[in-house]
Amino acid sequence: MEEIKSTNFIEEFINKDLADGKIEEVVTRFPPEPNGYLHIGHAKSLCINFGMKEKYNGKCNLRYDDTNPSKEDVEYVNSIKEDIKWLGFEWDEELYASDYFDRMYDCAVLLIKKGLAYVCDYTAEQIKATRGTLTQPGEESPWRGRSIEENLRLFEEMKEGKYADGTKVLRAKIDMASPNINMRDPVIYRVLRATHHRTGDKWCIYPMYDFAHPLEDAFEGITHSICTLEFEDHRPLYDWVKVNCGFGDFPRQIEFARLGMTRTIMSKRYLKKLVDEGKVSGWSDPRMPTLSGMKERGYPPEAIRRFCQEIGVSKSQSEVDVCMLEHFVRDYLNVNADRMMVVKDPIKLIVANAAEDEIYQIENNPNAEVKTTHAVSFSRELYIDRDDFAPVPPPKYKRLVPGGKVRLKGSYILEYVSHECDADGNVTSVTCNYIPDSISGGVNASIKVKGVIQWVNAKDCIDLTLHEYDYLLLDGDGDFNDRLTPDSHKIYPNAKGERYLSDAKQYDRFQFMRMGYFSAVKDYGKDGKYEFNQITGLKDSYGK
């Protein structure tokens, strides 16, 4: 294989292993525990692991790390699968840690036979009490010296169900005085009576992560087991299991810093709480930082991948500004999202000199690589947004004002004639004349106007539902605080039902996530077969 330039430290490891001839193919894996939905943090891991497969033309397996039946569920394995596909990744093999339970059991027996594991009768409390502390060594279990024969017999009896949950465990015999607490005779098998979502009640003992993970990796021929930083301390144990169970230099564990993002809750525990307490409609609620929530929100998967690519990979603890994610969403949408016109708070606009109805084509997206158009109809009665007409214009106002001109996007230039107000002084309608031949290409098209506004034909526009999202502030402990209702965070559905998020307001002093309500607001566009509406997912087009 020819040498490939590395762009991060993980690739440096891989390139070295390749250059040294230690491996011929790169094999990675994405190993979620099916105990929740995937979120944006998982997207980073997904992009790294599948990224290695793509870059090195290797393999990447999807493997469910289902070694704790008390927390796991098939609902999650299905959602995980869907979300990975949605992001656009293809795994080579779909595997389950539970498929290896027999082989893992055999490995445990092997360790016992080598005198490297023993059955311990301590309770969880006793194990904790004798583990020592960060600064003091632990003390050895009185069961540490059991004979191999006795250990073999007891372990088999554990498997056969002779012992109650929590009464016996299998421990690796390593070093109770190790400064690395993970090496102080870690538990590698526990008795646990719970129905497993795949193996049912076949087993009543289950392997622990530290024992299971290196074996899963080794069984599958994983070359690089990429995980997050908090497992760095576990690497010696990972290697201990790997070597003592008869494997060589590979797989190798490499750790990177997990994704932290401003204003985003990434703790699975807390996300689950939101779902369980009904604060959100579910894991796929558009306010959730889950992949399915972002999908619901209208985030394109390409944007998420691009984001993951651009934030890079390192070992320094970091918190990426959520603006970065939103940038790549906008960046993608700018080129790929169809533009339609929408009027949020309509007032009637009468085109006094309009003779007959017209239909013409306007571009779906002027930034698209392949230009397409859609039909728009024009008539004597239109709607424009209340914000787009100012009886008394503020400074620097660029839209319609008494005595002024403005262009209807994709259509004619309008000249103000008059306007009417109700008893409270609210504008109820505006009357204008259009300037003939002022559509693009016409002889009057070059007349200078201050601004361009969106509009819809009153005759054939349709109502839309505008989903408005509120934020719920969370304090440092993750408890709910008072509500805040920023005005700039709205989600507009387009004709395909996709929703794009507008730019978010910034709050510095709190962690918070999107919460709130859906409010139905009348919007006016064209009927279903015409595309309409506006620049969703882009920065507000009208500044202050």
Place this chain on the structure above:
RNA sequence: AGGGGUAUCGCCAAGCGGUAAGGCACCAGACUUUGACUCUGGUAUUCGUAGGUUCAAAUCCUGCUACCCCUGCCA
């Protein structure tokens, strides 16, 4: 007897002894049938800190400091 990590612009992040890439954000102009987009220009004399080695250090050495992770029969 504690161990393991990390420290480069407001936020990510390149850099691997030869004199601080890039992206986000921000600021200023230009352009514009979306006040968007696009474009142009501007943003670290300095790399946690104090010393040392060297003609030359963010990069090597030494000592400090700050932050993160580890005492589940979770993963």
